[in-house]
Amino acid sequence: MEVRGRAAFVTGAGSGIGRALCLALARAGCHVLCSDLNSESAATTAASCRLSGVQVAFRAVDAGDKAALHAAIDWGEEWARGCGCAGVSIFVANAGILTLGGLDAADEVWRRAFAVNTMQCVHAADRIVPLMAGRGGGSFVVVASAAGLLTQHGALPYAVSKAAAVAVARWIAISHGAADSGNVRVSCVCPQAVATGMTRGADPRRDLHAASTMSGADGVLDADAVAAAILDGIASGRFLVLPHPSVAKYITFAAAKPERWIARMQQLKAAFESARPQAAHGTGPSRARL
Structure with missing residues (x-):
């Protein structure tokens, strides 16, 4: 899909991948709606995007x-029409949270992880995919993870x-990607470690060092x-x-x-667990998207 002249809606636009993507879309001539939990961060991204001369x-x-x-999607549809577009042609479910822990993780941690990392994709698609299909197609992007x-x-x-988010993306692609069932092209983005602020504020004495180091092996x-890479995937x-x-x-x-x-992952786990005490002293990676 050619992004120039179209309207895009990006969640998690206040920092990291979301901010970088909004700026890249704007430079490519795409009108951009920057959404984020933090209004000030979204406004900062939007101000930078305006320098490219788009709406x-x-x-x-x-x-x-x-x-x-x-x-927000309903509001975005009205905004997109005000930009001279038929509606939002590109939706990027980028917002995500890093939740640490194992089998002992609290139920609330699980609930919030699924609400943001998985159900965001379901709820956004439920609203926007039928609208895209009615206009002849669109692009729905899920920013998941190699995890x-x-x-x-x-x-x-x-x-x-994130595994559930991958499954959601695959289902939407199968169910709505063909020309006779909506023509909504789906891209599922699965990076390893990315330099973002996602892990800021996490407890380094838990599993952050092992998690971020293993994901950053490449x-x-x-x-x-x-x-x-996302822009290339959309195109x-x-x-x-x-x-x-x-x-x-x-x-x-x-x-x-x-x-x-x-067996190989078990070996890596053992190796990185032995390095975990270093994280408590600040020697491990502190900023990574997993």
Whole structure:
């Protein structure tokens, strides 16, 4: 899909991948609605996007709240028409939260992880996909994670909620991607470590060091690189967008030789757990999207 002259709605636009993507879309000539839980952060992103000469708006939205998200999408449709577009052609479910812990994670941690990382995608699609289909198509982007394809030590609720997001993206692509069933192209973005502020404020004495170090084994990308990969995915209609190409190799290995894959991950877990005390002294990575 050509983004120039179209209207895009991006959640989690106040920082990291979301901000980088909004700026990239604006530079490409796309009108952008920047939404974020933090209104000031969304406004800052919007101000930067306006420098590209496109129509821009911002709105404070809790992506994990169905009613709030639906209201924002309805508002965004009106805004897009005011930009001279038929409606929102590109929706990016980017907002996400990193939730650490294992089997002992509290129910509220699980609830919030699924509300933002998974149900955001369901609720957004429920509202916007039929509208896109009625206009002949669109682009629906889910920013998931390599953790959703492979898992993530130290972050069970995060890995499971991102795996569910991948499943949601795949279902929408199958059900609404064909020309005779909506022509809504779906892209599922699954990076490993990305330099963002997602983990700011997390307790480094828990599993953050092991989780972020394992996910960053193939290098930590900056948000601009991921935004470029997403734009390419939108333009090409590619379903699986892997900013870290090595993830494709890992998926193949895990599917073909699951026992060997699990054994290898057990070895990595043991190695990184031995380094966990370093994180309490600030020597581990402090900013990563997993």
